[in-house]
């Protein structure tokens with residue numbers, strides 16, 4: 001099985017991706033290659049950030065790798081927090097700080113529709129590919145559920161009465177932004193090898 005590094009320091013994402021892709025390639029973590037720094041993330045789009053992260057690891061170690069970047073876009077806030085989802089409540093903030101800020105900003109919002117979008121950049125044999133996935137839903141008024149991470153407790157996907165944080169991980173993975181992007185990546189890798 002081919003080794004591919006997943007350029008993330010997020011252990012939640014690593015677990016999710018291994019569940020989805022573990023049968024096709026061996027997903028190697030940054031920790032396993034001895035990298036324990038923050039990867040610079042200075043782009044203004046999800047695509048730029050995903051590529052920047054994958055490129056950084058590829059340049060440093062010369063290995064096949066992929067990286068993802070995700071943003072939560074709300075219609076009431078004209079797409080915010082979007083590409084700035086990770087640091088929405090400021091440098092060093094927690095997931096809870098971000099959720100609280102979002103709920104505060106949207107306290108009077110009537111339109112509560114939102115979507116998660118993921119872009120994956122893959123660098124394989126020196127070539128680059130992109131894969132995208134998104135999921136529509138709404139931002140509920142109070143956090144519900146304890147699973148998942150990030151904005152999961154306030155994001156309820158369309159057609160479900162549970163938030164991502166209230167669902168079994170397999171269900172979230174089967175309908176999520178990252179799940180869909182990884183599905184495209186998986187199909188591509190199956191064809192490629």
Ligand code: IMP
Pocket residue numbers: 010068069070071072085086087095098148149150151152164176178
């Ligand atoms: P990243 O830049 O791709 O790491 O994602 C930016 C931020 O979006 C993260 O810090 C999380 O707060 C949030 N995020 C990413 N993926 C998810 C998810 O699957 N559920 C909830 N929040 C997420």
